[in-house]
Amino acid sequence: MLQINNLHVSIDKKEILQGLNLTVHAGEVHAVMGPNGSGKSTLANVLAGRSAYEVMQGEVLFEGRDLLSMPPELRAREGIFLAFQYPVEIPGVSNSYFLKAAVNAIRTHRGLEELDAMDFLALIKEKGNLLDMDQALLNRSVNEGFSGGEKKRNEILQMAMLEPKLAILDETDSGLDIDAMQIVAKGVNALRRKDRAMIVITHYQRLLHFVVPDHVHVLSEGRIVKSGDRELALELEAKGYGWIEQEVAGTPQPPLAATLQ
């Protein structure tokens, strides 16, 4: 579904991703972990199409097509979804209006009829229940005055509404207490499907207790330096990131295993 080959990305002339390779198949959940500054959020934002990031080299194929040439809205319509680390507050735009516009933009792209107000309400009610969303939040401005947990739940609600093929969760666990995290994890798990892939980006492996990944990658200095299964996440929890960095420093070549098949 997603193939990233030798990706180099800069922001403000500083190279953040330095030859990243990653392959993700339908139905898989990949966790990308790494210390601060390793390039995790850059990866998420580049995939979603934020323009501040400059791709210097490499390619990203989504279902065999060149993802990097698509504007952000086309990526979303083709099935890429980014759950933002910091969801943006948009005063004056109601959450339900925004969601309806998004759902219908994507449905139109997929050749489906637009949802009318009734169908939309029914759908949002169904998906909202999944996340214990207070219905009142739907009538408020997008994310405005939402608590941290409400914002993250709102992201997962959007994901549920938009039914992406590939969901990228950028530190969705950050700032959540354990109750909020469990609700978010429950929502994410309910959305796991054979034809849907997920990339879960996280600093801590806490979330991975609840959303169990098929593959775990460690990102360091803009490259995937180690890949494994969920045991790797547990090892990171026990030992921190230091040992990996030492291991990498002692290895002249980045491990070939970084490209996962």
Next chain:
Amino acid sequence: MDAAVDTYLSTFAELEQAAASRGPTWVHGIRTQAIARFAELGFPSTRLEDWRYTNVTPITKVRFLPARADHRNGLSADWLDQATLGGLAGSRLVLVDGQFRPELSSLEVLPCGVHVSSLAAAIETDGDFIEARLARFARDDESGFLALNTAFLEDGAFLRIPPGTVVERPIHVVYVSTAPGDPTVSHPRTLIVAEDGCQATILESYVSLGTGTHLTNAVTELVAGPSAVVEHIKLALQAESVFHVATLSVYQERASNVVLHSFSLSNGLVRNDVTVVLDGEGSECTLNGLFVGNGHAHVDNHTTIDHVKPRCSSQELYKGILGGKSSGVFNGRIRVRPNAQKTSARQTNKNLLLSPGAQINTKPQLEISADDVKCYHGSTIGQLDADALFYLRARGIDKDAARALLTQAFASEMMDRLRCEPLRRRFEALVLTRLPARADTEESP
């Protein structure tokens, strides 16, 4: 510019000669005084601080003829509905090129004692009442436009809400300008007297038929008696070829509460001068303004809030949305007189520039002569929030739609502030149609 002044002076002299139909002596008196004042002031030059950013040469170089009502211009109630805010429940007073048009007006549903009529008719029937108020509240200024309006005062609207009366539905005054041939000028005049403890919503709309060159030089005086609660909405929605210069003078007595909304949605030259005098203890005023510029529009808002008595509060929020090569001005003056202790005044101006060619000049002007006051002012100028834009696009909403949605969101706060709910919905729909389109909005760097 002097030539332009002379033209108005000679037109005035001609009208005076054919004086028979020009009303009672006292009206003649205020006109004569006003023309003398106009002769003295002339038109404002950009050397005047208050006119620094608005050059009136495009107005002074045109020879405008007094607008004369033409009953063949095909105006209908349907057209009016379309040109304003759609059919609104409530009463409507329509003046076309300065003349009252009863067949387009509907004044049947007013509560007992509420007077809504053309000013000319009211001068006949309620002369003493009007004489005591007309031209007494509009503040003399340096521009000459106010004096010019008074000098050519003929017709307009007169509203009187008697003590304790609550008028639930908005009273709509519509001024229509037409200029089918040569450029024309009209000087609409409105007097609103809201007496003790009454409550009313008044909407003044300025629209135009066709695309002829026209100057609307409007003056409205609003007197809010003790404890009166008034919501006043002014809508400028004329063609690009219309110059719109308007003065709104509000005088507030003890514990009155006035909310003013100004929607400037014309794409020609618009100048609004709003003055509020808080001359009664404990009175409150709120000034809301939304101005939208497309193409080569120029919208200039000058407001003055004069805190004369203690314990008054004022709140002001003006928002500008400018696209294309349009320009905007906001000048907010707050005066606190020595005696006006415990004044609270809050002023905010926020501007959204949607294209590199758009510009705004914004200036607060605080003159505080009391020592126990709370005054705040702030202004911002910005572009659409790049993070919000990306967020919307990352959900599949295309760039143009995302920009439109964020622009609309910026404006929506001003519609939310309308107390009158049916009006709020009408304004939401109307403003949407006037926001700068993608077509004339270049990408911001």
